[in-house]
Amino acid sequence: MTEIDTGRVAARPHRRSDATRTAILVAARERFAADGYDRATIRAIAKAANIDPSMVMRYYGSKEGLYAAALDVDLRLPDPASLDPRDVGRVLVGHFLDLWEENEVLSAMLRVGATHQAGAERMQGVFRDQLLPLARQVCPDPEQAPTRAALIASQVLGLALTRYILRFPPTVALGREEIVEWLGPTVQRYLTAPDPSPHP
Amino acid sequence: MTEIDTGRVAARPHRRSDATRTAILVAARERFAADGYDRATIRAIAKAANIDPSMVMRYYGSKEGLYAAALDVDLRLPDPASLDPRDVGRVLVGHFLDLWEENEVLSAMLRVGATHQAGAERMQGVFRDQLLPLARQVCPDPEQAPTRAALIASQVLGLALTRYILRFPPTVALGREEIVEWLGPTVQRYLTAPDPSPHP
Protein backbone atom coordinates (compact mmCIF):
# COMPACT_ATOMS: atom_id res chain seq x y z
CA MET A 1 0.00 0.00 0.00
CA THR A 2 2.93 2.31 0.50
CA GLU A 3 4.63 1.47 -2.76
CA ILE A 4 2.11 2.45 -5.42
CA ASP A 5 3.74 4.74 -7.89
CA THR A 6 2.59 8.30 -8.28
CA GLY A 7 0.82 8.09 -11.63
CA ARG A 8 3.32 8.15 -14.45
CA VAL A 9 4.73 4.96 -15.95
CA ALA A 10 7.50 3.84 -13.66
CA ALA A 11 10.08 6.42 -14.46
CA ARG A 12 11.27 8.32 -11.44
CA PRO A 13 8.32 8.74 -9.09
CA HIS A 14 10.38 11.56 -7.60
CA ARG A 15 8.93 11.53 -4.13
CA ARG A 16 9.95 14.35 -1.90
CA SER A 17 10.64 11.79 0.81
CA ASP A 18 13.34 9.98 -1.16
CA ALA A 19 16.07 11.51 0.96
CA THR A 20 14.42 10.24 4.11
CA ARG A 21 13.84 6.83 2.62
CA THR A 22 17.48 6.32 1.72
CA ALA A 23 18.62 7.80 5.01
CA ILE A 24 16.57 5.10 6.70
CA LEU A 25 18.12 2.40 4.54
CA VAL A 26 21.64 3.65 5.22
CA ALA A 27 21.03 3.80 8.94
CA ALA A 28 19.39 0.38 8.87
CA ARG A 29 22.38 -1.23 7.18
CA GLU A 30 24.63 0.47 9.69
CA ARG A 31 22.70 -0.79 12.69
CA PHE A 32 22.06 -4.28 11.31
CA ALA A 33 25.75 -4.61 10.54
CA ALA A 34 26.79 -3.48 13.99
CA ASP A 35 24.16 -5.14 16.16
CA GLY A 36 22.33 -7.89 14.30
CA TYR A 37 18.59 -8.08 13.85
CA ASP A 38 17.24 -7.91 17.38
CA ARG A 39 19.45 -5.21 18.82
CA ALA A 40 19.11 -3.04 15.75
CA THR A 41 15.92 -1.47 17.02
CA ILE A 42 13.69 0.65 14.84
CA ARG A 43 14.06 3.41 17.37
CA ALA A 44 17.86 3.33 17.09
CA ILE A 45 17.70 3.23 13.29
CA ALA A 46 15.32 6.18 13.27
CA LYS A 47 17.54 8.15 15.59
CA ALA A 48 20.57 7.46 13.39
CA ALA A 49 18.57 8.69 10.39
CA ASN A 50 17.33 11.75 12.31
CA ILE A 51 13.67 10.96 11.80
CA ASP A 52 10.77 9.59 13.81
CA PRO A 53 10.39 5.81 14.26
CA SER A 54 6.92 5.96 12.81
CA MET A 55 8.34 7.01 9.44
CA VAL A 56 10.11 3.67 9.21
CA MET A 57 6.78 1.95 9.58
CA ARG A 58 5.11 4.20 7.03
CA TYR A 59 7.75 3.64 4.36
CA TYR A 60 8.66 0.03 4.97
CA GLY A 61 5.63 -1.43 6.70
CA SER A 62 7.40 -3.38 9.40
CA LYS A 63 10.84 -4.25 10.68
CA GLU A 64 10.86 -7.32 8.45
CA GLY A 65 9.98 -5.11 5.49
CA LEU A 66 12.80 -2.76 6.34
CA TYR A 67 15.23 -5.63 6.54
CA ALA A 68 14.07 -6.91 3.16
CA ALA A 69 14.46 -3.48 1.59
CA ALA A 70 17.80 -2.65 3.17
CA LEU A 71 19.70 -5.84 2.47
CA ASP A 72 19.71 -6.92 -1.11
CA VAL A 73 23.12 -7.73 -2.39
CA ASP A 74 24.61 -7.87 -5.84
CA LEU A 75 27.97 -9.59 -5.65
CA ARG A 76 28.84 -8.34 -9.16
CA LEU A 77 30.86 -11.50 -9.75
CA PRO A 78 33.15 -11.30 -12.77
CA ASP A 79 32.40 -13.24 -15.92
CA PRO A 80 34.76 -16.23 -15.70
CA ALA A 81 34.98 -16.36 -19.49
CA SER A 82 37.01 -13.17 -19.38
CA LEU A 83 39.56 -14.60 -16.95
CA ASP A 84 42.65 -16.73 -17.14
CA PRO A 85 41.22 -20.03 -15.86
CA ARG A 86 44.21 -20.50 -13.60
CA ASP A 87 43.57 -17.17 -11.94
CA VAL A 88 39.93 -17.57 -11.03
CA GLY A 89 40.60 -18.47 -7.41
CA ARG A 90 42.76 -15.46 -6.69
CA VAL A 91 40.50 -13.08 -8.57
CA LEU A 92 37.45 -14.31 -6.69
CA VAL A 93 39.08 -13.94 -3.30
CA GLY A 94 40.23 -10.43 -4.12
CA HIS A 95 36.78 -9.55 -5.38
CA PHE A 96 35.11 -10.79 -2.23
CA LEU A 97 37.55 -8.85 -0.08
CA ASP A 98 36.71 -5.69 -2.00
CA LEU A 99 33.02 -6.31 -1.47
CA TRP A 100 33.39 -6.73 2.26
CA GLU A 101 35.51 -3.62 2.62
CA GLU A 102 33.35 -1.52 0.32
CA ASN A 103 30.33 -1.22 2.56
CA GLU A 104 28.60 -2.89 5.45
CA VAL A 105 25.84 -4.71 3.60
CA LEU A 106 27.59 -8.05 3.75
CA SER A 107 28.42 -7.66 7.42
CA ALA A 108 24.79 -6.89 8.08
CA MET A 109 23.63 -9.91 6.11
CA LEU A 110 26.00 -12.22 7.94
CA ARG A 111 25.19 -10.89 11.41
CA VAL A 112 21.48 -11.14 10.76
CA GLY A 113 21.78 -14.50 9.03
CA ALA A 114 23.40 -16.02 12.08
CA THR A 115 20.36 -15.51 14.29
CA HIS A 116 17.44 -14.73 12.02
CA GLN A 117 15.69 -17.22 9.76
CA ALA A 118 14.87 -14.69 7.04
CA GLY A 119 18.49 -13.56 7.09
CA ALA A 120 19.77 -17.08 6.57
CA GLU A 121 17.37 -17.57 3.67
CA ARG A 122 18.50 -14.32 2.16
CA MET A 123 22.07 -15.60 2.22
CA GLN A 124 21.00 -18.91 0.70
CA GLY A 125 19.41 -16.90 -2.11
CA VAL A 126 22.56 -14.92 -2.81
CA PHE A 127 24.54 -18.13 -2.83
CA ARG A 128 22.10 -19.92 -5.12
CA ASP A 129 21.50 -17.10 -7.59
CA GLN A 130 24.96 -15.62 -7.86
CA LEU A 131 27.79 -17.91 -6.76
CA LEU A 132 26.33 -21.19 -7.94
CA PRO A 133 25.83 -20.11 -11.57
CA LEU A 134 29.46 -19.08 -11.73
CA ALA A 135 30.52 -22.48 -10.45
CA ARG A 136 28.27 -24.18 -12.98
CA GLN A 137 30.03 -22.25 -15.68
CA VAL A 138 33.57 -22.93 -14.55
CA CYS A 139 33.89 -26.27 -12.85
CA PRO A 140 34.60 -29.38 -14.91
CA ASP A 141 31.47 -31.40 -14.14
CA PRO A 142 28.47 -29.05 -13.79
CA GLU A 143 26.75 -31.65 -11.67
CA GLN A 144 29.33 -30.94 -8.97
CA ALA A 145 28.73 -27.21 -9.11
CA PRO A 146 26.59 -27.06 -5.92
CA THR A 147 29.23 -28.85 -3.89
CA ARG A 148 32.05 -26.75 -5.23
CA ALA A 149 30.20 -23.48 -4.84
CA ALA A 150 29.31 -24.45 -1.28
CA LEU A 151 32.96 -25.17 -0.48
CA ILE A 152 33.96 -21.76 -1.81
CA ALA A 153 31.24 -20.14 0.24
CA SER A 154 32.48 -21.92 3.35
CA GLN A 155 36.01 -20.57 2.92
CA VAL A 156 35.05 -17.07 1.91
CA LEU A 157 32.37 -16.66 4.55
CA GLY A 158 34.65 -18.20 7.14
CA LEU A 159 37.28 -15.61 6.44
CA ALA A 160 34.71 -12.82 6.60
CA LEU A 161 33.36 -14.21 9.86
CA THR A 162 36.71 -14.32 11.59
CA ARG A 163 37.93 -11.03 10.10
CA TYR A 164 34.91 -8.72 10.15
CA ILE A 165 32.55 -10.23 12.73
CA LEU A 166 34.57 -12.09 15.36
CA ARG A 167 37.67 -9.99 14.64
CA PHE A 168 40.30 -12.58 15.41
CA PRO A 169 43.44 -10.46 15.73
CA PRO A 170 45.66 -12.51 13.38
CA THR A 171 42.96 -12.49 10.71
CA VAL A 172 42.42 -8.77 11.06
CA ALA A 173 46.17 -8.21 10.81
CA LEU A 174 46.45 -9.99 7.47
CA GLY A 175 46.95 -7.81 4.42
CA ARG A 176 44.85 -8.10 1.31
CA GLU A 177 47.66 -9.67 -0.70
CA GLU A 178 48.40 -12.25 1.95
CA ILE A 179 44.79 -13.34 2.05
CA VAL A 180 44.64 -13.61 -1.72
CA GLU A 181 47.77 -15.73 -1.80
CA TRP A 182 46.57 -18.02 0.97
CA LEU A 183 42.92 -18.43 0.00
CA GLY A 184 43.25 -18.09 -3.77
CA PRO A 185 44.68 -21.57 -4.32
CA THR A 186 42.09 -23.04 -1.97
CA VAL A 187 39.21 -21.54 -3.92
CA GLN A 188 40.91 -22.53 -7.15
CA ARG A 189 41.11 -26.12 -5.99
CA TYR A 190 37.49 -26.19 -4.80
CA LEU A 191 36.43 -24.86 -8.17
CA THR A 192 38.53 -26.79 -10.64
CA ALA A 193 40.41 -29.66 -9.03
CA PRO A 194 39.28 -33.21 -9.72
CA ASP A 195 37.52 -35.03 -6.93
CA PRO A 196 39.76 -35.57 -3.97
CA SER A 197 40.66 -39.22 -3.76
CA PRO A 198 39.80 -41.04 -0.54
CA HIS A 199 42.79 -41.30 1.70
CA PRO A 200 44.72 -44.61 1.72
CA MET B 1 27.24 -14.13 46.42
CA THR B 2 25.72 -17.26 45.05
CA GLU B 3 28.89 -19.20 44.55
CA ILE B 4 30.48 -19.34 47.99
CA ASP B 5 31.25 -22.92 48.85
CA THR B 6 29.54 -24.64 51.72
CA GLY B 7 32.41 -24.72 54.21
CA ARG B 8 34.63 -27.66 53.40
CA VAL B 9 37.62 -27.31 51.12
CA ALA B 10 36.25 -27.51 47.61
CA ALA B 11 35.27 -31.12 47.46
CA ARG B 12 31.72 -31.68 46.31
CA PRO B 13 29.48 -29.09 47.91
CA HIS B 14 26.66 -31.49 47.07
CA ARG B 15 23.86 -29.00 46.84
CA ARG B 16 20.41 -30.38 46.53
CA SER B 17 19.81 -27.94 43.67
CA ASP B 18 22.48 -29.41 41.44
CA ALA B 19 19.91 -31.08 39.23
CA THR B 20 18.17 -27.78 38.66
CA ARG B 21 21.41 -26.00 38.03
CA THR B 22 22.47 -28.37 35.27
CA ALA B 23 18.95 -28.46 33.84
CA ILE B 24 19.23 -24.71 33.45
CA LEU B 25 22.60 -25.02 31.74
CA VAL B 26 21.32 -27.67 29.34
CA ALA B 27 18.27 -25.61 28.46
CA ALA B 28 20.40 -22.50 28.09
CA ARG B 29 22.73 -24.18 25.60
CA GLU B 30 19.72 -25.42 23.70
CA ARG B 31 18.09 -22.01 23.45
CA PHE B 32 21.33 -20.09 22.79
CA ALA B 33 22.15 -22.54 19.99
CA ALA B 34 18.72 -22.25 18.42
CA ASP B 35 18.01 -18.55 18.86
CA GLY B 36 21.17 -16.62 19.66
CA TYR B 37 21.63 -14.39 22.66
CA ASP B 38 18.74 -11.96 22.47
CA ARG B 39 15.93 -14.30 21.48
CA ALA B 40 17.02 -16.92 24.00
CA THR B 41 15.03 -15.31 26.78
CA ILE B 42 15.47 -16.28 30.39
CA ARG B 43 11.78 -17.06 30.49
CA ALA B 44 12.08 -19.49 27.58
CA ILE B 45 15.15 -21.11 29.12
CA ALA B 46 13.37 -21.48 32.45
CA LYS B 47 10.33 -23.00 30.78
CA ALA B 48 12.53 -25.50 28.93
CA ALA B 49 14.15 -26.42 32.25
CA ASN B 50 10.77 -26.64 34.00
CA ILE B 51 11.61 -24.11 36.66
CA ASP B 52 10.85 -20.52 37.48
CA PRO B 53 12.77 -17.70 35.74
CA SER B 54 13.84 -16.30 39.06
CA MET B 55 15.87 -19.44 39.76
CA VAL B 56 18.10 -18.61 36.84
CA MET B 57 18.86 -15.28 38.45
CA ARG B 58 19.48 -16.83 41.83
CA TYR B 59 21.95 -19.42 40.53
CA TYR B 60 23.69 -17.44 37.80
CA GLY B 61 23.20 -13.84 38.78
CA SER B 62 22.27 -12.45 35.39
CA LYS B 63 21.79 -13.45 31.80
CA GLU B 64 25.42 -12.64 31.13
CA GLY B 65 26.43 -14.87 34.02
CA LEU B 66 24.31 -17.67 32.66
CA TYR B 67 25.93 -17.32 29.27
CA ALA B 68 29.38 -17.40 30.83
CA ALA B 69 28.52 -20.51 32.81
CA ALA B 70 26.79 -22.36 30.01
CA LEU B 71 29.28 -21.93 27.22
CA ASP B 72 32.76 -23.02 28.01
CA VAL B 73 34.27 -25.23 25.39
CA ASP B 74 37.08 -27.75 25.46
CA LEU B 75 37.99 -28.65 21.89
CA ARG B 76 39.98 -31.66 23.12
CA LEU B 77 42.39 -31.24 20.24
CA PRO B 78 44.65 -34.25 19.67
CA ASP B 79 48.32 -34.11 20.48
CA PRO B 80 49.98 -33.60 17.10
CA ALA B 81 53.05 -35.49 18.26
CA SER B 82 51.00 -38.66 18.19
CA LEU B 83 49.96 -38.17 14.57
CA ASP B 84 51.39 -38.85 11.16
CA PRO B 85 52.42 -35.29 10.21
CA ARG B 86 50.92 -35.74 6.75
CA ASP B 87 47.55 -36.59 8.25
CA VAL B 88 47.10 -33.67 10.60
CA GLY B 89 44.79 -31.77 8.27
CA ARG B 90 42.37 -34.62 7.76
CA VAL B 91 42.40 -35.61 11.42
CA LEU B 92 41.67 -32.06 12.52
CA VAL B 93 38.77 -31.65 10.11
CA GLY B 94 37.25 -34.94 11.23
CA HIS B 95 37.72 -33.98 14.85
CA PHE B 96 35.99 -30.63 14.39
CA LEU B 97 33.11 -32.30 12.59
CA ASP B 98 32.69 -34.68 15.52
CA LEU B 99 32.67 -31.76 17.94
CA TRP B 100 29.97 -29.92 16.03
CA GLU B 101 27.77 -32.99 15.74
CA GLU B 102 28.32 -34.08 19.32
CA ASN B 103 26.37 -31.32 21.03
CA GLU B 104 25.11 -27.82 20.50
CA VAL B 105 27.69 -25.87 22.48
CA LEU B 106 29.62 -24.81 19.42
CA SER B 107 26.48 -23.80 17.57
CA ALA B 108 25.49 -21.72 20.56
CA MET B 109 28.90 -20.09 20.73
CA LEU B 110 28.88 -19.21 17.05
CA ARG B 111 25.32 -17.88 17.02
CA VAL B 112 25.99 -15.74 20.07
CA GLY B 113 29.43 -14.69 18.85
CA ALA B 114 27.95 -13.26 15.68
CA THR B 115 25.87 -10.65 17.49
CA HIS B 116 27.21 -10.41 21.02
CA GLN B 117 30.50 -8.89 22.04
CA ALA B 118 31.10 -11.26 24.94
CA GLY B 119 30.38 -14.20 22.63
CA ALA B 120 32.95 -13.04 20.10
CA GLU B 121 35.53 -12.64 22.85
CA ARG B 122 34.73 -16.11 24.12
CA MET B 123 35.48 -17.48 20.65
CA GLN B 124 38.70 -15.51 20.47
CA GLY B 125 39.67 -17.12 23.75
CA VAL B 126 39.02 -20.64 22.50
CA PHE B 127 41.02 -19.89 19.38
CA ARG B 128 43.93 -18.38 21.29
CA ASP B 129 44.14 -20.95 24.07
CA GLN B 130 43.45 -24.13 22.16
CA LEU B 131 43.99 -23.92 18.41
CA LEU B 132 46.93 -21.55 18.40
CA PRO B 133 49.13 -23.69 20.69
CA LEU B 134 48.61 -26.63 18.38
CA ALA B 135 49.70 -24.56 15.40
CA ARG B 136 52.74 -23.34 17.30
CA GLN B 137 53.67 -26.95 17.88
CA VAL B 138 53.20 -28.15 14.31
CA CYS B 139 53.90 -25.44 11.79
CA PRO B 140 57.44 -24.96 10.50
CA ASP B 141 58.09 -21.40 11.71
CA PRO B 142 56.38 -20.84 15.10
CA GLU B 143 56.30 -17.15 14.38
CA GLN B 144 53.74 -17.85 11.69
CA ALA B 145 51.54 -19.87 14.03
CA PRO B 146 48.96 -17.09 14.57
CA THR B 147 48.44 -16.62 10.86
CA ARG B 148 48.20 -20.32 10.16
CA ALA B 149 45.87 -21.02 13.05
CA ALA B 150 43.67 -18.13 11.95
CA LEU B 151 43.47 -19.55 8.43
CA ILE B 152 42.44 -22.92 9.80
CA ALA B 153 39.82 -21.27 11.95
CA SER B 154 38.45 -19.41 8.96
CA GLN B 155 37.96 -22.61 6.98
CA VAL B 156 36.61 -24.70 9.82
CA LEU B 157 34.27 -22.02 11.15
CA GLY B 158 33.16 -21.21 7.63
CA LEU B 159 32.12 -24.79 7.07
CA ALA B 160 30.30 -24.86 10.39
CA LEU B 161 28.58 -21.57 9.56
CA THR B 162 27.27 -22.73 6.21
CA ARG B 163 26.41 -26.23 7.40
CA TYR B 164 24.98 -25.78 10.89
CA ILE B 165 23.87 -22.15 11.05
CA LEU B 166 22.93 -20.97 7.57
CA ARG B 167 22.20 -24.52 6.41
CA PHE B 168 23.18 -24.15 2.78
CA PRO B 169 21.62 -27.25 1.21
CA PRO B 170 24.73 -28.47 -0.65
CA THR B 171 26.83 -28.13 2.49
CA VAL B 172 24.26 -29.94 4.59
CA ALA B 173 24.11 -32.71 2.00
CA LEU B 174 27.84 -33.41 2.18
CA GLY B 175 28.91 -36.56 4.00
CA ARG B 176 31.52 -36.59 6.67
CA GLU B 177 34.08 -38.31 4.47
CA GLU B 178 33.58 -35.88 1.62
CA ILE B 179 34.16 -32.94 3.90
CA VAL B 180 37.30 -34.50 5.31
CA GLU B 181 38.68 -35.16 1.84
CA TRP B 182 37.90 -31.65 0.62
CA LEU B 183 38.94 -29.62 3.66
CA GLY B 184 41.68 -31.89 4.99
CA PRO B 185 44.25 -30.85 2.37
CA THR B 186 43.30 -27.21 2.81
CA VAL B 187 43.94 -27.31 6.54
CA GLN B 188 47.09 -29.31 5.94
CA ARG B 189 48.37 -26.61 3.60
CA TYR B 190 47.50 -23.79 5.97
CA LEU B 191 49.35 -25.61 8.72
CA THR B 192 52.48 -26.92 7.06
CA ALA B 193 52.96 -25.49 3.56
CA PRO B 194 55.68 -22.94 2.98
CA ASP B 195 54.58 -19.36 2.45
CA PRO B 196 52.59 -18.96 -0.70
CA SER B 197 54.68 -17.14 -3.26
CA PRO B 198 53.25 -13.92 -4.64
CA HIS B 199 51.65 -14.49 -7.97
CA PRO B 200 53.66 -13.51 -11.08
Next chain:
DNA sequence: TCTGTTTGCCAACATACGTTGGCATCACTG
Protein backbone atom coordinates in the same frame (compact mmCIF):
# COMPACT_ATOMS: atom_id res chain seq x y z
C1' DT C 1 11.84 -31.62 67.96
C1' DC C 2 13.31 -26.96 67.13
C1' DT C 3 16.07 -23.64 64.16
C1' DG C 4 18.12 -21.87 60.34
C1' DT C 5 19.08 -22.46 55.56
C1' DT C 6 18.01 -23.86 51.03
C1' DT C 7 14.86 -24.45 47.14
C1' DG C 8 11.11 -22.94 44.55
C1' DC C 9 7.23 -20.03 42.94
C1' DC C 10 4.47 -15.90 42.54
C1' DA C 11 3.72 -11.18 41.70
C1' DA C 12 5.52 -7.18 40.45
C1' DC C 13 8.86 -3.55 38.94
C1' DA C 14 10.90 -0.59 35.38
C1' DT C 15 12.17 -0.54 30.89
C1' DA C 16 12.21 -1.27 26.01
C1' DC C 17 10.20 -2.92 22.01
C1' DG C 18 7.20 -2.88 17.44
C1' DT C 19 3.43 -0.71 16.02
C1' DT C 20 -0.73 2.56 15.49
C1' DG C 21 -3.66 6.81 14.99
C1' DG C 22 -4.08 11.53 15.07
C1' DC C 23 -2.62 16.07 14.02
C1' DA C 24 -0.03 19.65 12.38
C1' DT C 25 2.79 21.43 8.31
C1' DC C 26 4.51 21.64 3.72
C1' DA C 27 4.11 21.28 -1.38
C1' DC C 28 1.92 20.84 -5.29
C1' DT C 29 -2.42 20.94 -8.62
C1' DG C 30 -6.50 23.10 -10.18
Next chain:
DNA sequence: CAGTGATGCCAACGTATGTTGGCAAACAGA
Protein backbone atom coordinates in the same frame (compact mmCIF):
# COMPACT_ATOMS: atom_id res chain seq x y z
C1' DC D 1 -6.03 31.00 -3.82
C1' DA D 2 -8.46 26.80 -2.33
C1' DG D 3 -7.85 22.09 -1.67
C1' DT D 4 -5.71 17.55 -1.69
C1' DG D 5 -2.16 14.58 -0.73
C1' DA D 6 2.38 13.77 1.11
C1' DT D 7 5.60 14.31 4.99
C1' DG D 8 6.82 14.44 9.73
C1' DC D 9 6.27 14.26 14.83
C1' DC D 10 3.94 13.17 19.14
C1' DA D 11 1.69 10.30 22.29
C1' DA D 12 0.15 6.12 23.24
C1' DC D 13 -1.08 1.07 22.99
C1' DG D 14 -0.04 -3.76 24.12
C1' DT D 15 3.45 -6.88 24.87
C1' DA D 16 7.79 -8.77 26.30
C1' DT D 17 12.07 -8.49 28.68
C1' DG D 18 15.62 -8.74 32.67
C1' DT D 19 15.40 -8.46 37.26
C1' DT D 20 13.81 -8.12 42.32
C1' DG D 21 11.59 -9.15 46.88
C1' DG D 22 8.82 -11.75 49.58
C1' DC D 23 6.74 -15.99 51.12
C1' DA D 24 5.66 -21.13 51.55
C1' DA D 25 7.44 -25.57 51.73
C1' DA D 26 11.26 -28.91 52.11
C1' DC D 27 15.37 -30.01 54.09
C1' DA D 28 19.60 -30.21 57.44
C1' DG D 29 21.88 -29.94 61.79
C1' DA D 30 21.35 -29.47 66.82
